[in-house]
Amino acid sequence: xxxxxxxxxxxxxxxxxxxxxxxxxxxxxxxxxxxxxxxxxxxxxxxxxxxxxxxxxxxxxxxxxxxxxxxxxxxxxxxxxxxxxxxxxxxxxxxxxxxxxxxxxxxxxxxxxxxxxxxxxxxxxxxxxxxxxxxxxxxxxxxxxxxxxxxxxxxxxxxxxxxxxxxxxxxxxxxxxxxxxxxxxxxxxxxxxxxxxxxxxxxxxxxxxxxxxxxxxxxxxxxxxxxxxxxxxxxxxxxxxxxxxxxxxxxxxxxxxxxxxxxxxxxxxxxxxxxxxxxxxxxxxxxxxxxxxxxxxxxxxxxxxxxxxxxxxxxxxxxxxxxxxxxxxxxxxxxxxxxxxxxxxxxxxxxxxxxxxxxxxxxxxxxxxx
Amino acid sequence: xxxxxxxxxxxxxxxxxxxxxxxxxxxxxxxxxxxxxxxxxxxxxxxxxxxxxxxxxxxxxxxxxxxxxxxxxxxxxxxxxxxxxxxxxxxxxxxxxxxxxxxxxxxxxxxxxxxxxxxxxxxxxxxxxxxxxxxxxxxxxxxxxxxxxxxxxxxxxxxxxxxxxxxxxxxxxxxxxxxxxxxxxxxxxxxxxxxxxxxxxxxxxxxxxxxxxxxxxxxxxxxxxxxxxxxxxxxxxxxxxxxxxxxxxxxxxxxxxxxxxxxxxxxxxxxxxxxxxxxxxxxxxxxxxxxxxxxxxxxxxxxxxxxxxxxxxxxxxxxxx
Numbered sequence: 001x002x003x004x005x006x007x008x009x010x011x012x013x014x015x016x017x018x019x020x021x022x023x024x025x026x027x028x029x030x031x032x033x034x035x036x037x038x039x040x041x042x043x044x045x046x047x048x049x050x051x052x053x054x055x056x057x058x059x060x061x062x063x064x065x066x067x068x069x070x071x072x073x074x075x076x077x078x079x080x081x082x083x084x085x086x087x088x089x090x091x092x093x094x095x096x097x098x099x100x101x102x103x104x105x106x107x108x109x110x111x112x113x114x115x116x117x118x119x120x121x122x123x124x125x126x127x128x129x130x131x132x133x134x135x136x137x138x139x140x141x142x143x144x145x146x147x148x149x150x151x152x153x154x155x156x157x158x159x160x161x162x163x164x165x166x167x168x169x170x171x172x173x174x175x176x177x178x179x180x181x182x183x184x185x186x187x188x189x190x191x192x193x194x195x196x197x198x199x200x201x202x203x204x205x206x207x208x209x210x211x212x213x214x215x216x217x218x219x220x221x222x223x224x225x226x227x228x229x230x231x232x233x234x235x236x237x238x239x240x241x242x243x244x245x246x247x248x249x250x251x252x253x254x255x256x257x258x259x260x261x262x263x264x265x266x267x268x269x270x271x272x273x274x275x276x277x278x279x280x281x282x283x284x285x286x287x288x289x290x291x292x293x294x295x296x297x298x299x300x301x302x303x304x305x306x307x308x309x310x311x312x313x314x315x316x317x318x319x320x321x322x323x324x325x326x327x328x329x330x331x332x333x334x335x336x337x338x339x340x341x342x343x344x345x346x347x348x349x350x351x352x353x354x355x356x357x358x359x360x361x362x363x364x365x366x367x368x369x370x
Numbered sequence: 371x372x373x374x375x376x377x378x379x380x381x382x383x384x385x386x387x388x389x390x391x392x393x394x395x396x397x398x399x400x401x402x403x404x405x406x407x408x409x410x411x412x413x414x415x416x417x418x419x420x421x422x423x424x425x426x427x428x429x430x431x432x433x434x435x436x437x438x439x440x441x442x443x444x445x446x447x448x449x450x451x452x453x454x455x456x457x458x459x460x461x462x463x464x465x466x467x468x469x470x471x472x473x474x475x476x477x478x479x480x481x482x483x484x485x486x487x488x489x490x491x492x493x494x495x496x497x498x499x500x501x502x503x504x505x506x507x508x509x510x511x512x513x514x515x516x517x518x519x520x521x522x523x524x525x526x527x528x529x530x531x532x533x534x535x536x537x538x539x540x541x542x543x544x545x546x547x548x549x550x551x552x553x554x555x556x557x558x559x560x561x562x563x564x565x566x567x568x569x570x571x572x573x574x575x576x577x578x579x580x581x582x583x584x585x586x587x588x589x590x591x592x593x594x595x596x597x598x599x600x601x602x603x604x605x606x607x608x609x610x611x612x613x614x615x616x617x618x619x620x621x622x623x624x625x626x627x628x629x630x631x632x633x634x635x636x637x638x639x640x641x642x643x644x645x646x647x648x649x650x651x652x653x654x655x656x657x658x659x660x661x662x663x664x665x666x667x668x669x670x671x672x673x674x675x676x677x678x679x680x681x682x683x684x685x686x687x688x689x690x691x
Contacts, residue, residue, distance in 0.1 A: 017475040021464060028463040028499075206459035214423050214455075215519065216448040217476040370425065 014217060018225030019232070022199070026233060036195070036233060040187045040241045047179060048249055058086040059143045060104045062095040066111035072129075075154035076147065085147070099132055105143030107132040108151075127155055180245045181332035182305040184238065185267060189299060189325050191237060192271025193278060193292045195230045200279040201288040204368065213369040223276060223364060230272040231265070238264055255335030259342050263335065263349075267328040270352045273359035274324065280366045299325040324355040372434070373523055373554035374399040374422055379431035381417050381578075391417040393578035394431070399571075404545065404555040406569035408562065408668060410680050414578040415558035416456060419527050422556065423453050436523060449478055452516030453525045454509075462501035466492055466511055469500060470518050477519035486518040490544050506537025513544055524548055526557040530564060542568050560680060562668040572668065576676045589671045594624025595638035596666045599647060602632050604657040612654070620646040627674070634673075636666065 327348030622643030
């Protein structure tokens, strides 16, 4: 009855079977497939719409009601420069409220003048405008400046020097070019942590880890299996983002494909190692979610996904540079935007390698199977 | 030759106060026998079997499994051991055959996954996802996962708890089939009928110790008779002061016990004892509300030794439910 078979490799290769089981489980879960692959694309689309064809900002101006409001409005409408004004007239209270809530950039009060701005003020012989703006908001400061220029010109100011404006909008220097490597890093971090952490803790909750522990399965096979399946899931995820960014926004890689591929792989290994570490002790899904948020939030803030991490003060820079996401994003940007080679990026590569080796080793040591 | 030997096994869980789940447990399981650990919930059965399976570390004491020791020869033991836990949720989106192929891959040698499917009678379900299996089928798959490494020792923790009677019988048949190949089975259960029908020998465990050991027949014989007479009476008269011991002197009665308002007598020859008991009851002028005779069971052995019922929790739950 017992037809025993002995086959150490081939059909019964444990690492292969572990990876295969993960792949099957994943692909048979349509929701998971959507969230892993659909979400990064949706995010890129959303951000792309926000940043792509954005015209030069319209400056939102509110003119306080009054006899000369119409004349002020006409003066702004006669603008010949690239600035465009979105002008509205409102009561003083309403104007202030709009400024306070950020719906308008600047408020112009011309009520000191009569119905004709060219008519001089009786006191000092000039037209008089009062600007209300928020000096802490860049938009507001710029708006005040632009509105003032326009009104001064309309009032008859002559600029002593002649100027010419050349607008530059080349691929590589746009915000979307800066953003895509950041999103790539963020997606590698999120995918690695959630993808590895959730699956691992779920198996622990189901006592499947404990069941595996009672078999001769090698622990390294198991942990490697989880990491390798994560690498495989990552490929289409990353490709979707890069291909979409390439064809929708013309985001191109100025470095070599090899360098970008290497960095993506290293990033994926690093974050699946950290995911494994985050999941190494947690007994519930809630616990691991908390740990992963704790791990990710500092990197969302400091690692320069949406803006350069160098904007933070010098004192915290060593901490920021030691976070695993910072070297990943900065080296991806260095390759994709500046065409740097890997040889020039040894420090960030070393930081990421250290993170992946240390987290995998600690995860293996601390891993709770029960 | 011994398949399992435990000597002075102790497991203490660090807590305030520390909990001693196993307190000096002795156990010897022969190769080729089906051995049952019978006891109520919380007796230490699961802790004991998990120490034997290498999933828990004993606080002190010796454990030998098929002549090997945990900590030194882990892989030797695991290659020869098949287990099922009290509760494992296998991956729902893998098929029966895929699950077994995964488990098969962990062992150097074993049976074909399809053979394991056949042994537990899941041929019709082998391509179905685990999700679609009934509770009994899932449990048979769990046993198949234990069989696929072609083990010498099968350790099953409460393999039939929560299953319907038909599924329980199917599991019993699988275990009997395995035992017939000359291999060893260790199982835990809190069902006395399961221990009686399935096990060659039973250790009754309570509060972390073995309180009785033997074949089911030996254990029942230790009661002094393999039949039981039970009676209850109307408690409105002078009935409260009834002394159960007075029945022990009657012919054929070896032991008596009273709990709540029921007297239980161990009897070797019911046809001799019954008339004497009835006569005695008549002389006491008791109004009987119930009288029954039945075969003695391991439950009676447990009640005699531990002073309470095996599934007291279950009983109180069903009362409150």
